Amino acid sequence: MTNLSLTFESAFEKTKKEVDRILLTAPLLIKNxxxxxxxxxxxxxxxxAVLACAMQEDGSIHNDAVTFATAIEILHLATLVHDDIMDDAELRRGKETLQKKFGKRKAVIxxxxxxxxAIxxxxxxxxxxxxxxxxISKYIEQICMGELRQSENNRNFNLSVLTYLKIIxxxxxxxxxASYFAGAVVSEKDKSKLHLYRKLGKYTGLIFQMTDDCIDYENDEQTALKSVQSDFEQGVITLPVIYSFNKNPDLRKQAENQTLTTTNLINQVKEIGGTIYTHQIAKRYYDKAINILNKMNLSSQKAEILKGLLDKSYYGLKK
Amino acid sequence: MTNLSLTFESAFEKTKKEVDRILLTAPLLIKNxxxxxxxxxxxxxxxxAVLACAMQEDGSIHNDAVTFATAIEILHLATLVHDDIMDDAELRRGKETLQKKFGKRKAVIxxxxxxxxAIxxxxxxxxxxxxxxxxISKYIEQICMGELRQSENNRNFNLSVLTYLKIIxxxxxxxxxASYFAGAVVSEKDKSKLHLYRKLGKYTGLIFQMTDDCIDYENDEQTALKSVQSDFEQGVITLPVIYSFNKNPDLRKQAENQTLTTTNLINQVKEIGGTIYTHQIAKRYYDKAINILNKMNLSSQKAEILKGLLDKSYYGLKK
Incomplete structure (x- = not known):
């Protein structure tokens, strides 16, 4: 029987090691x-997020949270691998994607x-x-729905804000x-509070994606470290573009007629303020999230880590 | 609390309905x-197989077996969908594949x-x-390994019998x-017998695949109802071909030099007896499986259904 209690840092190190162990001890064929x-x-x-939400009043974290955190990171990797197939992406976090390096067929498997x-x-x-x-299966279902919806709306220059929100x-x-929920079920005795964790997680995720969607229109390629192909070139329409299209329908026309270059779009989005608008929407979720955090009556250490994750999502990972 | 006991036929009908329910009640986007x-x-x-293995002495089947059977059929469908991406297959069971009809990206999701x-x-x-x-996750792992191994050995004209066996x-x-195991955990109180069910299942599966691998070299396309592209054209090397290459190395040379047509190969496999040999190997597993069945001391109804599944695997589904 293991019933280890860990500090946040030791739990985090243990999770990273466990993720690496799973990746490195895969059967040779897969490991390659x-x-x-x-x-x-x-x-x-x-x-x-899992570990922070799993933190007890005294700052300790039950070992089960490490298992949940590991499973969720592995699931996340799984979704990235399949995601890159969907997007035909060549780079991920500055490295060649699995689908680009080894082919779509192997990436599927x-x-x-x-x-x-993960399971x-x-x-x-x-x-x-x-x-x-x-x-977890309910979350995999939701992720599939998001991916499929994104794929369905590829090059949909009339994408609504509502559908964009559903996608992200x-x-x-x-x-x-899922991450906030998994952590909370480990620490939280008062089950009526679980929905607050879930909401906080959901808002943090929405903000995270909106901030990420701004990168294409704010940074150059090297800073973004994401892909040689921008969202727009891949047909992925995000909030900065939706806003700009709504403000300047002529831009949408150009996109439809395939006369809109990426450089032109980037300049236009900047001029129209598409990313400023997106950050404003993210700020609304940020304020809601802060309200929830305040309601939750957490220990100062726990609240601080969760606020830190929220800030990172809002200000971008590099800040 | 449901603790329904069902007959084999009613459990089978319930499983089919449950599979259809899952497919038809999927969110609209996925349902399409x-x-x-x-x-x-x-x-x-x-x-x-699940239901037969779950059968009690008195012929009744616990409702949990329907859940297991449904999950395994849905998992099977999932593997077929991804499998068809791997194989670039256009037809499956006489119908256009999902990947052909809707594209690889949607098929992944x-x-x-x-x-x-399924989970x-x-x-x-x-x-x-x-x-x-x-x-179940251990089985998904094994299935992935098999698929990856098959993909790795695409157009490997020196494929060994051992590697072929690992693949199938x-x-x-x-x-x-997995199916035999899932059924057995529902019915079997004597846990020391579980490995017999698993072995019976494994052998039945091996025989099933060997019989299937013979179809390409025995039947015409319409009878096979499988694919417009044969295994060989897809680079999948099966036992009838391995045997024929070993008996006539010149044939392997032709394959390597890309001068071997499918028609020519089919004729040669027939002449050399590649399918006869494959059926002989399948027969060895069949005999082993019969021995296991005899050892298991099952009720006559249960033994009969399991023997029936074995026979179907050995003689082909259409007999």
Missing amino acids: YVSHLTLSHGKFVRAR CGDYLLAM KELKSVEDINKYTEFD NGKTAALFD | YVSHLTLSHGKFVRAR CGDYLLAM KELKSVEDINKYTEFD NGKTAALFD
């Missing part, structure tokens, strides 16, 4: 592909393998019956919701 | 794609969605703690193993 992913680890934002590993990891929670509220809710906010 | 799959239902061999539905269905088993031995063990026998 997935070990590649250890090179392009993200900042483990979702793992941090590697994503499936990672999905299986296996979840199953390894000692007494999973303690956590029946948390059902599925493709990004759902896994944030 | 997956409802297409209800058109090309297979024969539910795996569901039949639909497969993921079905995978999530969700499993989670709906009332007291999942009763069945801790059964871990992962891509087909693993899910049969």
